[in-house]
Amino acid sequence: MTTREKIIQTLALIASELHEVSAYSYLIGGASMILQGFEIGETADIDILTTSEGAQKLQLSLKEYRQISPLTKENHLFRSNFARFRFPLLDLEVMGDLQVCKYKEWQPVLIQDNQTMTIGNLTLKFPTLQEQIRILTLFGREKDLRRIDLLKKLSG
Template sequence: MSHVTPALYTTLAEIVPELHVQCLDPWCLIGSAAALLAGADVGVADVDVLTSREDAERLMASWSERREHVYEPAGAERFRSHFARFRFPGMPVEVMGGLELNRGDGWKPVQAGRLTLVGLNGLAVPVPSIEDQIRILESFGREKDHQRATLLRKLSGSPLRIVP
């Protein structure tokens, strides 16, 4: 199992309970934090949260004092969402409400697929199944995502574990 850094744990300990309260629709972590919680040996620089547009709007209102208004995410030609980046102790949190991907064939919603709860010191953190994480990462088409998918593929078939 990969190590959850103090910075990541600090962030998750603050945001996960709030996400469970604020979000009315299913939500989950994606990207590097989700891959690490699934057991992949990856670095995590921020926490990516996939939500509905409505829940993203609720989080923007609730976390308005933490919002980074000048941040522009990369890849606007491929990704669009109701996006906001927030400052939290530990590391930044990026909320993507109604995330869509354009691979040259029009905008398509990014679907999390089957969610699995990962236990982290009493926190229940939803992440896509390993197979769905691989599908999502490969659809993004970036080198860093392909590398994460390769690491997750090595875990495929292994159940997600409780993180110590």
Template structure:
């Protein structure tokens, strides 16, 4: 099954729970790239950017699927109400009110522009490609900068 279809199926699987969130949420990271039309061979997980309270809700609601003893990589660069969850078909990382340490200060990640992807008669928010490029550059790790460059190439030569 192609990566995009896997992501869409995973989101559809989670959709009943995601509909219970009180605030807007966004799919970010590699899954967002794929949903925006950038082909990737594979993605490790689905990254959900949520509010702090919605992250708390998911952490409680998905307790049975929690990945125990999980500590996010680069914790000196990112802080959030993190949670990581695994089902047979999907690995999900929840980031409530994600902040990024950039240029000597903590900055809350805000999504300025997004589009909605239709999945099983529902829709999920995904940052537009220019927004995703900005986010990857803000994150600043080598793997993020490579994804930002991939977006730049795609925009210049679709």
């Protein structure tokens, strides 16, 4: 099974729960890029950027899959109403009101330009390619910079 198929099957499994928060949620990161047709390889999880309220709704509606007290590596860089959910094919990470620390200040991560894609009966919003590059630049980690280079090569 391809990574793209794993992403689609995982999203289909929770389509009704995602539909409840889809008006103010975005699929970001590796899963977003793969669904948009960029061959970036594997991704460890599906990342959903939403409001704190949206994160709370998903924490309640998907509580049977929720990982209790997940370890996060980059608390110095990111903060949000965070939750990780374990599914058979891929994990889902939800970030409500995500902020990134830049120059010793917390800045909100907001999607300024997006596009949509429909998978089954679920319409998902994604950052556009240029917006994804802007967000990765804001994050600024080594893996983000590698993804920017790859995206630029693939978009040619």
